Amino acid sequence: MAAVSKYLTAKNSAAAGGILLVLYFLKQRRRSAALNRKKGSANDLNSEKDGKKERAAVDKLFFVRISRIIGIMVPRLLCKETWYLFLIAVMLVTRTYCDVWMIQNGTMIESAIIGRSTKGFKKYLFNFITAMPVIALVNNFLKLGLNELKLCFRVRLTKHLYDEYLNLKKIITGHYVDHLHNFIFFRFSMGMVDSIIAKYFATVVGYLVVSRPFLDLSHPRHLSSSHAELLEDYYQSGRMLLRMSQALGRIVLAGREMTRLSGFTARITELMRVLKELNSGKYERTMVSHSEKDVSEKLTLVPGSGRIINVDHIIKFDHTPLATPNGDVLIRDMCFEVKSGTNVLVCGPNGCGKSSLFRVLGELWPLFGGSLTKPERGKLFYVPQRPYMTLGSLRDQVIYPDTHEDQKKKGISDQVLKEYLDNVQLGHILEREGSWDVVQDWMDVLSGGEKQRMAMARLFYHKPQFAILDECTSAVSVDVEDYIYSHCRKVGITLFTVSHRKSLWKHHEFYLHMDGRGNYEFKPITTETVEFGS
Structure with a gap:
């Protein structure tokens, strides 16, 4: 283990984690591109015939769409949503400092217990009890800001779409079950990948990085460390690596959330586009009456022409x-x-x-x-x-x-x-x-x-x-x-x-x-x- 761990410097471990993360995203992107190429030619030929829509993806079009929607949800630089965003940003930074302080203070409490220091235990325990209300307040302010911001966004977007709609003064079970089965298997496979990469692999990397200075007996870090210092360093490093692995897992899972967000923005953009076309009178369609016996006879009507x-x-x-x-x-x-x-x-x-x-x-x-x-x-x-x-x-x-x-x-x-x-x-x-x-x-x-x-x-x-x-x-x-x-x-x-x-x-x-x-x-x-x- 020592022979292996001597190559596991902090720099090398971080680089390895970054490379694996990039490889994971590249694999997902290549898989998405392959699916698009497979369906691309058929969609190009039959898009008007069978009404298939383009697949939502996190690409340039996604960023154009979401910037347009954000412009609706945050209409001005100084508005209620801006203040909620500022509150959330401040609370996130504050909670980060609180997390770091909690790690340090918790480490000192454990160190005092290991070192049998009653004075140090009472001191740091009292600090923790004193900080509890402040930390609870920060967390609840963050939740308040997020919930209020979500509500404001929903109200802004819903009101915009209702206004567009109300301004239009001219204006099978088997397949469903198969779709659910496919969706369940897809979530199962994605859940396996997420668990292996986001949870277990990150934990293994954390164990390897933390163990290096302890397993290498010639490492200068602990040549003269006492037992209490060793335990203190181990717990502090372990806590830091635990938070890092959790953050790495959230970054990996963010790819799936971005794909979901891309789908939402595609649907909202399509609704906005249809409403805009109806309002401007540009939407024209050739319609066929189901009441006519001759189905080939067409009736061309223009919405808003009355x-x-x-x-x-x-x-x-x-x-x-x-x-x-x-x-x-x-x-x-x-x-x-x-x-x-x-x-x-x-x-x-x-x-x-x-x-x-x-x-x-x-x-x-x-x-x-x-x-x-x-x-x-x-x-x-x-x-x-x-x-x-x-x-x-x-x-x-x-x-x-x-x-x-x-x-x-x-x-x-x-x-x-x-x-x-x-x-x-x-x-x-x-x-x-x-x-x-x-x-x-x-x-x-x-x-x-x-x-x-x-x-x-x-x-x-x-x-x-x-x-x-x-x-x-x-x-x-x-x-x-x-x-x-x-x-x-x-x-x-x-x-x-x-x-x-x-x-x-x-x-x-x-x-x-x-x-x-x-x-x-x-x-x-x-x-x-x-x-x-x-």
Whole structure:
């Protein structure tokens, strides 16, 4: 062992570790390049045919993408994120000094124990006890900074993508199981490599380096060292080498984390690119209608080529194609007009285009032609089957998305809010809770029917010109449902209702039926109309 260890100087050991680390990364890079070459020619020839995307990798494109995303998450030099980054940097440096001090102080404690020094043991133990609160504070500040920074990054990026989306005013099991099996085996193989290189090899190198001055009897370092000095040197070197091996392991594992980060940046960049193209009107696609018998017949539509006209008290589709952004043409040419005071029942099988119609009406999906006359976005209100209950007080559930200040500006008192709850037979909830300011987990506190009625009270508060009711009374009794529809007519809210209940036909003047094959009919409801539903 001494013959071998004499060549293991600190310089040689560090060089050997660095060379092995570089060889590991080169091997991974060559493996990645080989896979890319193997698939490259096929991808080049068939990329448009089978829709395959380029493989994410840590390359020049990755750094371009992540710099663009960082520019969104840290928009200015002086912002909240910058201060969190500064806090994290300071805490990291501070924790490094704390780690070094802990190693030195711990070594002195062990040395005092080995040397049977009661005075030294008490001194260094007292130092450790005194430093414990400071070190705990540093660690918790570091965690606080990291968690807050992650939250800020998520908020910045999510808000940016939501803004891009909402600004679009023109706008099999077997394979899955096989994929999971491949993923499990891949993680198993990578885990073996990581454990051998990052853990065991680093430990072996550490043992060899630490043992050299002890096994070489002619080494000048310990020619005249006492037993206590030998133990002190061994423990201090061992602790340092342990931290070094851990750091080496983290560096090796960082390659895998960088690959994951590359995948995330590729997906976010793709989403940003699509939103940007839609906003600029440059996204064009040739779409094929599934409703046509001749599948070779193509319909070329340009997203955003339709025209939106904002006019109060009317909704009019004028030769407007109903198509999804991914290319499905549901109805080629839709024409109908609804004025305030005329309720419309929308019906048809699943997938026929009912929700798509309302997404176009809410300007979430672009127009592909024709014109759409409608009130401004704030004068339309959508009530889903499962209403959203916000985190907040009982008042917040009624006035959402308004705040209490918005309620005051509108001049609506709490007594009026109480009347809205009484109109939907929810007045007992206010009596039970005792105050408008009570905060609860309303998604759990309220039943399904109560949440639907709360959404209708929210509708009465906002009083839009038009409201879209999407199966929003499915858990409400027929008598309460009749009162809600009658009250909407009384306060001047015109309704588009999606429902399969026969009992609702009497509250509407027209029906819009889509058959799911590209056809629709918009007709008045008369005594001869055949009502369908349950």
